Amino acid sequence: MLKGISPLISPQLLEVMARMGHGDELVLADAHFPGESMGKRVIRADGLRIADLLEAILPLFELDTYVPHPLIMMEPVAGDTLDPQVDISYQQSISLTNPELPTIKRIDRYAFYERAKNAFAVVMTGETAKYGNIILIKGVTPV
Numbered sequence: 001m002l003k004g005i006s007p008l009i010s011p012q013l014l015e016v017m018a019r020m021g022h023g024d025e026l027v028l029a030d031a032h033f034p035g036e037s038m039g040k041r042v043i044r045a046d047g048l049r050i051a052d053l054l055e056a057i058l059p060l061f062e063l064d065t066y067v068p069h070p071l072i073m074m075e076p077v078a079g080d081t082l083d084p085q086v087d088i089s090y091q092q093s094i095s096l097t098n099p100e101l102p103t104i105k106r107i108d109r110y111a112f113y114e115r116a117k118n119a120f121a122v123v124m125t126g127e128t129a130k131y132g133n134i135i136l137i138k139g140v141t142p143v
Contacts (some may be wrong), residue, residue, distance in 0.1 A: 006056030012043050016121045017061055020138045024120040026061075028053055030132040031125065038113060039122030047126040050134060054093040057136070063098060064139035069105035072135040074112040086129045104134070 001007065005014065020026065028050045029035045035042050045053060063070040071094065076082050087104070094101060107115075115135055116122060 008056040030127040035122040041121040051089040064137040
């Protein structure tokens, strides 16, 4: 156990975050996401909710300030609705370390899948909320 690092972050996840470079993307995927068929690196975080992981990851992970939207989520398919509580819980976790961050961008389901295929890693969580997947774009640590 390391001081100051949440026990929700596994050694494998910590290593992956440390190996990522500026502009690399990390997908926090819900339990239904086809991560094993999409990701080159898949990390298991079974049983963990994405809002809790965001709260654990973001104190260690600088988000990209050179892109308009360093956080990206999946747009619902026509006819589906979003659970507003998902956005509220994510935003609360994000605001703890990034209070002035721009709004989370939503993109088409298949565009999200394409980004996931090219992401540095996919973290498979225990999140069960529909459309709970989120991409984090890594930035440069300030001086």
